[in-house]
Amino acid sequence: MGRWGLLVFLWGVTGFGCAEQPKPEEPTKFGVKDYLARAYATVDTLPVANAIAAGGDTSLVFVDVREGDELIRKGKIPGSVHVPRGVLEFYIDETSSMHMALFSSEKKIVFYCESGGRSVLAARLAMNMGLEEVAYLGGGFTAWVIGGGTVEHLGKI
Helix, strand or coil, X not given: CCHHHHHHHHHHHCCCCCCCCCCCCCCCXXXXXXXXXXXXXXXXXXXXXXXXXCCXXXXXXXXXXXXXXXXXXXXXXXXXEECCHHHHHHHHCCCXXXXXXXXXXXXXXEEECCXXXXXXXXXXXXXXXCCCCEEEECCHHHHHHHCCCCCECCCCC
């Protein structure tokens, strides 16, 4: 086999020829139900009764991921920290200028929202970013109020 024949042979064997190349798989489309199902399956739930009983426990911090207007209208868990879900990544990432030290602490972070959906997604995001001690408040702020938890009213933030 001559030089050109060998080159053509190697070209075909290495996949640079005209042979059909495998196509990359199409991306899978996920809906909110898919994201929630995955998050619920992997994130710890802190039941409201346990959360209320843990009042004053300094080894955990409640993080409210609701929007500011929700806090104004409904109040918040006393001592909780407000971090809207839309900027959560910036507060968690240690390299961000917006990093919040609480996300580098040894404390357990318990995320909550109105009913649990946004907070379980926030907790899953935090886990994906390397936080290990995270959970979400089962039933959210609504369950906290129904369960008799104390509410701090803000008026304005």
